[in-house]
Amino acid sequence: MVERRDVTARLSQLVMTVDEYERLMTEALPHLLNHATTQTRRFLRETGQWGDDVCHEKLALRWGYELVERFLMYGRTEIPCRPLFFLDSLIAKYFSQPEPFCYDKELLSPLGRFLEGLTSRAVISRDALMALFYHLYGFGQSQVAKVLGLGTTETQRVYKNFERWRRSGWQRAVDEVGITREDLMEIESHKRRYPDQFHAEADRLSRIVQAHYRKSEPEHFPCLSRQQWSHLFKEGYGYDYRVWHLALCRDCLSEVCDVHQDDSQDVLTPQLDLRIRPLLNGRLVESYHSVDH
Numbered sequence: 001m002v003e004r005r006d007v008t009a010r011l012s013q014l015v016m017t018v019d020e021y022e023r024l025m026t027e028a029l030p031h032l033l034n035h036a037t038t039q040t041r042r043f044l045r046e047t048g049q050w051g052d053d054v055c056h057e058k059l060a061l062r063w064g065y066e067l068v069e070r071f072l073m074y075g076r077t078e079i080p081c082r083p084l085f086f087l088d089s090l091i092a093k094y095f096s097q098p099e100p101f102c103y104d105k106e107l108l109s110p111l112g113r114f115l116e117g118l119t120s121r122a123v124i125s126r127d128a129l130m131a132l133f134y135h136l137y138g139f140g141q142s143q144v145a146k147v148l149g150l151g152t153t154e155t156q157r158v159y160k161n162f163e164r165w166r167r168s169g170w171q172r173a174v175d176e177v178g179i180t181r182e183d184l185m186e187i188e189s190h191k192r193r194y195p196d197q198f199h200a201e202a203d204r205l206s207r208i209v210q211a212h213y214r215k216s217e218p219e220h221f222p223c224l225s226r227q228q229w230s231h232l233f234k235e236g237y238g239y240d241y242r243v244w245h246l247a248l249c250r251d252c253l254s255e256v257c258d259v260h261q262d263d264s265q266d267v268l269t270p271q272l273d274l275r276i277r278p279l280l281n282g283r284l285v286e287s288y289h290s291v292d293h
C-alpha cells in the first residue's frame with residue numbers, strides 16, 4: 001500500500017525528461033491501468049450504463065487498456081508534464097466526445113463483443129486491420145490488394161499480415177476480448193439458424209463500432225467523394241490512410257470498389273458477410289485452445 005501511494009505521488013509530480021518518464025512508466029503501468037479502469041467504471045455508472053456483472057467488468061478493463069495505450073503513445077510528446085494529470089485529461093476528452101462510443105447494451109452480447117474486440121484490435125495491429133476486410137466482407141488477400149490498389153511489394157505484405165493473423169493474431173484477439181468457446185458457438189449457431197436476423201444485427205452493430213473507432217483512433221479523417229478517391233488512387237499517394245480508413249468505412253469502401261470496377265471485369269461488392277473464424281490453408285480454423293475467461 002505504501003509503495004502504491006509512492007508511485008501515485010510520483011505520477012502527480014512534474015516529469016521533466018523522456019528518460020525520467022520512461023523509468024516511471026516501467027513501474028507505474030499497473031497503477032495507470034487501475035486508474036483508467038476505475039475512471040471508466042465511474043463514467044458508466046454516472047451515465048446509467050453500468051451493471052455489476054462480468055461483462056461490464058471486462059468492458060471497463062478493455063477500455064482501461066485502450067486508454068493507457070493512448071496515454072503511452074502521446075505521453076512522450078507532452079513532456080514536461082504531470083503524467084497522472086495528463087492521463088485524466090486524455091480520459092476526460094475521450095468520454096466527452098459528442099458520441100463517446102454510442103454505448104449500446106447489445107455490444108455486451110457475444111456478437112457485439114466480438115465485433116468491438118476485432119475492431120479495437122485493428123486500430124493497433126496491421127494484421128487485424130487487414131483481416132477486417134475478410135471478417136466483414138469475405139475479401140481474401142488478392143481482393144484486398146486490388147481494392148487498395150497495391151503494387152507487388154505491398155501485396156506481399158498483405159499476405160504476411162493474413163498469415164500472421166491466421167497463425168496467432170485471431171486467437172490473441174478473441175482471448176483479449178474474453179470470447180469463450182461457448183460464445184463462438186452461440187454466434188455461429190445464431191448465424192446458421194437465423195441468417196437474416198443475424199446479418200441485420202451484425203450490420204447495425206458493426207456500423208456503430210466502426211464509426212466510433214474511425215473518429216477516435218487515429219485522428220479522424222473525413223470521408224472522400226468518388227471523384228476524390230479516384231484522384232487519390234491515380235496519384236498513388238495516401239496508402240496508409242487508404243488501408244486504415246477503408247477498413248473502417250463501408251460507404252467509402254463501396255465508392256472505391258466502384259472506382260476500381262471502372263477498369264476491371266472483376267466485381268467486388270462490400271456487402272456485410274461476417275466470418276467468425278479466419279481461413280487456414282483453405283479451411284476454417286477448427287481448434288480453440290483458449291482458457292475460458
